[in-house]
Amino acid sequence: MKKLLLLLILSLFSIQSYAGSCPDGSEPVRSISDDGTYFVYNCGGSASTSSNTFEIQNPDRYCASVILPNDVASGKKYNVCLFDKTAFKEYGLQVVDKKDDQPVRAGSKSMRFELRDGDCNDPPPPNWNDCKTDRERFELSGKDMFDGEEGWYAWSIFIPKDYVDIETGATDLGQFNLEGIPAAPRGTPEIEIKFKIDANGINMHDVLSNAKKGDYSLLTDTIIDIPKAIQEINADIIIEASFTDIKTGEPAISHIESALKSNKHVVTTNKGPFAVAYKQIFRVASSMKKTVAIEGTVMSGTPIINVLNNGLLGSDITAVSGIMNGTSNYILTKMELGMSYDDALLQAQKLGYAEAEPTSDVEGLDTLAKVIILANVVFDVQLIQEDIEVDGISNITLTDVKNASSKNNRWKLIGSVWKDNNGKVHGSVGPKLVPINDSLYGISDATNALKITSNILGDTTIVGAGAGKIETGFALYNDIISIVNR
Numbered sequence: 001m002k003k004l005l006l007l008l009i010l011s012l013f014s015i016q017s018y019a020g021s022c023p024d025g026s027e028p029v030r031s032i033s034d035d036g037t038y039f040v041y042n043c044g045g046s047a048s049t050s051s052n053t054f055e056i057q058n059p060d061r062y063c064a065s066v067i068l069p070n071d072v073a074s075g076k077k078y079n080v081c082l083f084d085k086t087a088f089k090e091y092g093l094q095v096v097d098k099k100d101d102q103p104v105r106a107g108s109k110s111m112r113f114e115l116r117d118g119d120c121n122d123p124p125p126p127n128w129n130d131c132k133t134d135r136e137r138f139e140l141s142g143k144d145m146f147d148g149e150e151g152w153y154a155w156s157i158f159i160p161k162d163y164v165d166i167e168t169g170a171t172d173l174g175q176f177n178l179e180g181i182p183a184a185p186r187g188t189p190e191i192e193i194k195f196k197i198d199a200n201g202i203n204m205h206d207v208l209s210n211a212k213k214g215d216y217s218l219l220t221d222t223i224i225d226i227p228k229a230i231q232e233i234n235a236d237i238i239i240e241a242s243f244t245d246i247k248t249g250e251p252a253i254s255h256i257e258s259a260l261k262s263n264k265h266v267v268t269t270n271k272g273p274f275a276v277a278y279k280q281i282f283r284v285a286s287s288m289k290k291t292v293a294i295e296g297t298v299m300s301g302t303p304i305i306n307v308l309n310n311g312l313l314g315s316d317i318t319a320v321s322g323i324m325n326g327t328s329n330y331i332l333t334k335m336e337l338g339m340s341y342d343d344a345l346l347q348a349q350k351l352g353y354a355e356a357e358p359t360s361d362v363e364g365l366d367t368l369a370k371v372i373i374l375a376n377v378v379f380d381v382q383l384i385q386e387d388i389e390v391d392g393i394s395n396i397t398l399t400d401v402k403n404a405s406s407k408n409n410r411w412k413l414i415g416s417v418w419k420d421n422n423g424k425v426h427g428s429v430g431p432k433l434v435p436i437n438d439s440l441y442g443i444s445d446a447t448n449a450l451k452i453t454s455n456i457l458g459d460t461t462i463v464g465a466g467a468g469k470i471e472t473g474f475a476l477y478n479d480i481i482s483i484v485n486r
Contacts, residue, residue, distance in 0.1 A: 227258035240268035249276030269296030275369035296475025302464025315454040319418035326446030326467040327361035328413040363392035364429040367415040391430035408436040
């Protein structure tokens with residue numbers, strides 16, 4: 001386990017706080033260093049060019065290399081990046097001093113970040129475009145700074161009372177990108193990450209001093225027994241939102257059963273526990289007379305579970321098939337436009353459709369979990385993963401896509417569950433050629449669609465969003481309301 005010994009002290013300010021950044025209410029004065037290679041910011045017009053001064057080499061480049069002061073970031077080299085040279089803003093990142101009444105955690109300096117409305121990058125395709133997605137961005141990143149050494153990464157963030165969030169969505173203040181690290185099974189971290197949040201702040205001098213002695217207690221809270229916490233918490237409904245593991249279903253199975261056995265309803269979009277232990281979980285729910293709501297497990301916010309359970313009562317459903325994974329469908333759609341598989345996957349990752357490790361999506365494992373859930377919902381049969389043939393889209397080439405298009409067909413990753421004439425239930429996952437007269441033919445990008453075949457209505461196709469933060473949140477919200485209204 002690597003422990004990274006580095007202190008990052010970050011100070012974030014809103015637009016409103018910028019004007020009052022100096023004691024007299026003025027903005028910091030920018031000066032140019034003696035050699036003309038970097039900017040210096042100070043109040044009162046005085047500039048310092050000591051060895052601890054923040055240096056920006058060639059700010060007109062996409063990424064500027066900086067060496068931060070020792071009491072800010074241990075003198076390590078970082079990259080200041082905006083991806084687009086026209087987006088570089090001098091006020092975006094400054095090193096400020098406590099002598100100018102600036103907040104610091106330790107030492108005499110801290111980093112001051114500022115974003116203003118419209119601070120976005122507009123690079124040429126296929127790079128991610130913030131300006132077209134209504135986002136603001138400034139990044140400071142460090143990579144390969146330890147050369148095999150062990151240490152800690154740690155930082156504290158100062159947010160002023162007049163902070164204004166100019167981003168309409170989520171605001172990211174820090175992230176770890178585990179690049180260049182061998183892939184590990186989901187749920188098995190290669191790097192241990194622990195957080196301790198304290199409204200009064202953490203004395204980093206004490207943290208580092210104790211860390212040298214092997215005492216990391218100031219960095220981490222006591223490890224919580226989550227199943228026990230679920231049992232003891234005063235709540236009527238538990239929202240289970242842990243990571244998905246379709247092989248074991250854990251830790252979600254333990255969380256859900258702990259909630260049910262302590263007389264609580266459960267709402268979740270986690271596919272893992274129901275791909276492994278659907279009947280087991282619902283038996284516990286039945287014995288406790290509690291509800292387990294799973295609308296978001298198949299098509300996110302599109303209410304397919306409710307349709308299958310309630311909307312088609314009185315009909316005999318014989319098959320359900322369709323596009324159940326938005327990532328794979330997005331990739332295939334882009335390939336029809338001439339984009340290579342690798343480029344389409346990269347774009348899907350940048351848009352947030354695909355994870356950094358996309359195996360579950362592109363190799364059909366995500367669809368597999370949904371097929372198993374549908375077998376339980378529609379046919380009351382617990383299929384096991386080993387009984388279902390699974391294939392993904394990674395072997396489909398541009399030539400395959402073009403040949404299909406020339407014959408008015410399209411490749412789609414199709415998940416299916418059906419009942420044969422003898423009443424036996426089967427499932428499959430794999431790429432299939434869909435003809436132009438099929439209702440699934442026109443489903444493009446990250447959209448999902450399920451075709452339900454019944455004895456009365458024939459084929460009924462449900463089309464909707466199969467992924468997304470808002471859509472997933474809506475599925476949880478809808479399930480909560482349905483429980484409350486019972």
